[in-house]
Amino acid sequence: MKLVIADDHAVVRTGFSMILNYQEDMEVVATAADGIEAYQMVAKHKPDILIMDLSMPPGESGLIATGKISEDFKDTKILILTMFDDEEYLFHVLRNGAKGYILKNAPDEELIHAVRTIYKGEMYIDSKVTSSLVNELVNPTNQDEFKAKDPFKVLSQRELEILPLIAKGYGNKDIAEKLFVSVKTIEAHKSRIMEKLNLKSRPELVEYALKKKLLDF
Template sequence: MNILLIDDHAVVRRGLTMLLNAHPNMEVVGEASEGNEGIQKALEHKPDVVIMDLSMPHGKDGLSATSELKKLLPQCVILILTMHDDEEYLFRVIQAGASGCILKSAPHEELIAAIQSVYSGNAYLNPSATKRLMEEYLSNVKSGASDSYSLLSDREKEVLTLIAKGYSNKEIAEQLIISVKTVETHKGNVMEKLQMKTRPELVAYALKKGLLGYGI
């Protein structure tokens, strides 16, 4: 897979380049030190995965760059690299369209696993982040907060679960024995009812609901 690195620290980029290029299935095709430059490099190289630093003091920051890049290259997968172990950043990252978020302090093996996960169409959230998502969900349930999940039809719930598990529209259609167009219609209805705009948002929601068969 082709990877673009966007980070304002040259030493970090150099270290990541050495690490990723040493992997047999990964190649760093470009680097950038801030968001605007990163967007231009992404348009030039069309990478499979972008590893985006969240905090870049000069130029466009990671969140803004992620949001803009997803509009320009919707097929591009973005993994946020951050020092902030904070749920506020987690939700903002998901809303911006990133497929995952990993701490800069994470072991190299975890970074490789996160890249492979988002490249395969799945979302990646570190264990502490997923735990907080579940705690927030349980807190909302106890407080009686309204949940739009009840607005979904049984078929829409099935489609939501399969989307969260990383299946493509075609694969979902084959599993449910319906057309791809019907899958897209159900997906659109789910996003409208849940007031969400991106696939990562749906995945995070499904994780919070426990639809994947394991807790967060």
């Protein structure tokens, strides 16, 4: 099977490549440092598996890229690699096309098993993620309540890109240049973000972004 590894740390990409290339049935054909490069490598190599880190600053995060890649390259199965066993991350990435979710501190054997599992078309969830979270994913008890508190359901993909930049202190012009859009577009997105999340000020937005781990990427 052909694999692409996306992680912003070169040592992680190198280490994982060595582990996976050692397997007779696996070959790492490319690596990427952020979500944009991951998309490009998937488009170029059409891998069977993409191992995607969620948090890849300063480029596009794996969280944002997962939805784009799963939509455009349906034959590539995505295994999410993360430090977080958080239900909001789990729900979002699985509902947006990822086929697996594994923690970075998992043993090498578990990573290999996860890759082979999703290659066969099965779902893989790290054993450290509690069964209650998986049960809630499969049999949600209160979708309205969950959606109301989940920024990944309330906000659009573009708004999820803009919110962390606002929280980090970037001005509207800086964000507009970074995302290649107009200042008015950023102002409109900012207003919608504040309205959707019921926030009144930048300090509230920063506090919200920290609480939801949105500043990690």
